[in-house]
Amino acid sequence: MAKLPQRSLRHEYDLYVENEIEEYKDSLPRSALLKIGDEAVAIMRENDQFALTELLVWEEVDRIIRKRIRIPAYATWRRKRIKILEEYRRPEHWGLHPDSALAREVRPPAESHVLVAGENGERAALYLAAHGCEVVAVDEVDVIDRVISAAEAAGLVNKVRGCATDLQNWTPDVHLSAVVCTHGTLQRMSKDQRGEVIKLLQGATSEGGIHLLDNISDTLESPILSELSTQYAGWKISVQDTGDSFKSFLAKKEIA
Numbered sequence: 001m002a003k004l005p006q007r008s009l010r011h012e013y014d015l016y017v018e019n020e021i022e023e024y025k026d027s028l029p030r031s032a033l034l035k036i037g038d039e040a041v042a043i044m045r046e047n048d049q050f051a052l053t054e055l056l057v058w059e060e061v062d063r064i065i066r067k068r069i070r071i072p073a074y075a076t077w078r079r080k081r082i083k084i085l086e087e088y089r090r091p092e093h094w095g096l097h098p099d100s101a102l103a104r105e106v107r108p109p110a111e112s113h114v115l116v117a118g119e120n121g122e123r124a125a126l127y128l129a130a131h132g133c134e135v136v137a138v139d140e141v142d143v144i145d146r147v148i149s150a151a152e153a154a155g156l157v158n159k160v161r162g163c164a165t166d167l168q169n170w171t172p173d174v175h176l177s178a179v180v181c182t183h184g185t186l187q188r189m190s191k192d193q194r195g196e197v198i199k200l201l202q203g204a205t206s207e208g209g210i211h212l213l214d215n216i217s218d219t220l221e222s223p224i225l226s227e228l229s230t231q232y233a234g235w236k237i238s239v240q241d242t243g244d245s246f247k248s249f250l251a252k253k254e255i256a
Contacts, residue, residue, distance in 0.1 A: 012081070
């Protein structure tokens with residue numbers, strides 16, 4: 001997968017600086033914040049700045065706070081962030097096996113949209129977000145809350161969008177390059193409902209896109225794989241043994 005582009009890192013840094021400054025302001029009593037404002041006005045007057053508009057004063061306040069809490073320069077922050085992202089791009093960091101179908105087969109380009117749903121979706125969402133994908137996570141409210149909280153902690157929240165619903169009630173609003181879903185999510189539906197959801201996801205997937213249906217138990221292998229093979233007629237499909245009594249179903253949308 002491609003690395004995050006320079007523009008994304010610069011934007012992420014600007015958001016980081018803004019967040020750090022606002023959090024510091026929120027931690028201060030009003031009297032302390034007003035004192036910094038007075039300091040900003042004094043500095044501007046010393047520099048013969050006569051247009052003391054509210055906007056300019058608050059910009060100077062931000063500069064004072066930035067120095068006070070020692071926010072690193074962009075170049076310093078960028079070097080550290082790249083090292084962190086390199087670690088985040090390792091599947092092992094998220095508890096994923098490097099030889100898993102997700103790590104080996106699901107490799108959409110950066111900035112492309114992917115859908116993640118089902119058990120262990122948090123790990124898949126953060127792993128793909130770390131590779132620059134725009135991730136849409138669809139699941140129950142408590143699951144989405146965990147995904148967004150984890151994304152915030154990792155500095156990846158700008159890459160993850162949560163939708164607190166199920167696949168039957170979710171409507172695609174972007175073209176997808178990949179869909180990662182566990183079998184348990186579809187198993188809760190009837191056969192007809194599964195067919196409708198899969199048809200919807202297939203229609204939203206761009207040519208060359210890939211679907212991964214994971215965690216198919218060996219005990220359910222024959223019926224579910226036969227059903228999926230029929231539903232994905234015209235796609236390039238494969239079944240992979242995960243080595244733990246489960247299988248992964250992969251389907252790639254052929255390019256016309």
